[in-house]
Amino acid sequence: MRKFYITQNVVKIMALSGVLTSMLACSVNETATVVVHDDGNLTQTIESNSDLLAANLSIIDTKVGFVGELLRAQVEIRNASGDVLNFQYKFKWLDKSGFEMAIGERPWHPISITPYESKRVQGVAPTLEVNSFTILVQD
Amino acid sequence: MKLLQIFIISIGVFVLASCSTKISYGDATAVETTTTGFGSTDLQTIAEKLVDDLLVFGPIVRLTSERRPVVFVDKVKNKTTEHIDTESITDTIQTKLLKSGKFRFVDMTTVKAIQEQMKFQMDSGMVDPVKAGIFGKQTGAEYMLYGNMSSIVKRRKDKKDVYYKFTLKLVSLESGIIEWASEKEIRKSSEKTLF
Numbered sequence: 001m002r003k004f005y006i007t008q009n010v011v012k013i014m015a016l017s018g019v020l021t022s023m024l025a026c027s028v029n030e031t032a033t034v035v036v037h038d039d040g041n042l043t044q045t046i047e048s049n050s051d052l053l054a055a056n057l058s059i060i061d062t063k064v065g066f067v068g069e070l071l072r073a074q075v076e077i078r079n080a081s082g083d084v085l086n087f088q089y090k091f092k093w094l095d096k097s098g099f100e101m102a103i104g105e106r107p108w109h110p111i112s113i114t115p116y117e118s119k120r121v122q123g124v125a126p127t128l129e130v131n132s133f134t135i136l137v138q139d
Numbered sequence: 140m141k142l143l144q145i146f147i148i149s150i151g152v153f154v155l156a157s158c159s160t161k162i163s164y165g166d167a168t169a170v171e172t173t174t175t176g177f178g179s180t181d182l183q184t185i186a187e188k189l190v191d192d193l194l195v196f197g198p199i200v201r202l203t204s205e206r207r208p209v210v211f212v213d214k215v216k217n218k219t220t221e222h223i224d225t226e227s228i229t230d231t232i233q234t235k236l237l238k239s240g241k242f243r244f245v246d247m248t249t250v251k252a253i254q255e256q257m258k259f260q261m262d263s264g265m266v267d268p269v270k271a272g273i274f275g276k277q278t279g280a281e282y283m284l285y286g287n288m289s290s291i292v293k294r295r296k297d298k299k300d301v302y303y304k305f306t307l308k309l310v311s312l313e314s315g316i317i318e319w320a321s322e323k324e325i326r327k328s329s330e331k332t333l334f
Contacts, residue, residue: 067195067200068194068195068201068203068204068241069204070241072195088170090168102238104167105168105235106168106187107168107170107179107180107184107187108166108168108169108170108180109170110170110180122191123187123191124190124191124194124195126235126238126239127238127239127240
């Protein structure tokens with residue numbers, strides 16, 4: 001009888017862990033949105049929710065510039081946790097009207113950041129119309 | 140006895156459920172890690188990295204600021220032990236470069252089809268001569284994109300490490316000078332675990 005209860009508890013814990021893992025996986029957090037205005041000024045909005053990555057990752061620097069009319073963005077991401085973080089990121093490029101450019105063409109990139117370190121990721125806009133971007137991360 | 144029957148039925152239902160085929164659509168841009176072999180994520184990453192590198196290279200930025208140079212894409216040599224459709228990689232690169240509005244391309248794979256169509260327009264007598272295309276009006280390429288793909292594969296017991304290197308170069312057809320080159324390296328490893 002005792003053995004049965006232990007087995008039942010183990011199954012419950014495993015089921016709960018499974019549900020938690022599936023909830024954590026594939027969650028997308030928009031971490032930073034940068035808009036380049038016509039006068040050259042930038043507006044940066046950092047959004048995060050209380051997810052695992054949002055709690056441990058932070059955007060510490062954003063650089064934006066035009067190379068031959070194409071917007072180039074460089075983002076420095078910091079891992080504030082004591083563990084190696086493996087996640088994926090991708091850039092979402094938007095035009096002046098907020099339309100996303102090259103929908104479905106920009107891949108997710110796997111990346112790994114060691115504890116308390118930061119890494120720079122870079123992207124170039126796919127078309128000349130782009131004037132803002134958002135970087136997305138997911139675990 | 141009843142418990143045993145329930146158990147057997149449960150197993151049967153489980154087996155039947157696990158045998159059914161489920162088809163679903165996925166995100167084509169998602170990270171794919173099914174095997175260490177060359178996959179869609181590698182193709183997309185290589186294309187994006189090399190296109191970005193080319194578009195921000197100083198001399199290329201200056202070159203493309205006033206006009207859109209005409210480029211011809213040669214084959215990428217596959218020096219890996221895998222069968223990799225390198226034309227698919229160069230197709231993606233070409234598409235991205237075209238969409239950037241900085242380059243134009245001539246397609247050598249369609250030369251025969253174009254020739255046949257032009258012959259039809261000129262010789263068949265079915266096309267209005269005023270509206271028919273004329274031979275000798277095509278634009279010649281100024282640059283050629285070509286490259287190599289190589290890999291190093293190492294195995295030890297249950298561990299496997301695969302290293303890919305993709306090199307792309309842009310050469311001036313007239314001078315033979317390599318105007319730009321870039322590489323993308325990818326390391327993938329797998330380890331068999333108990334669970």
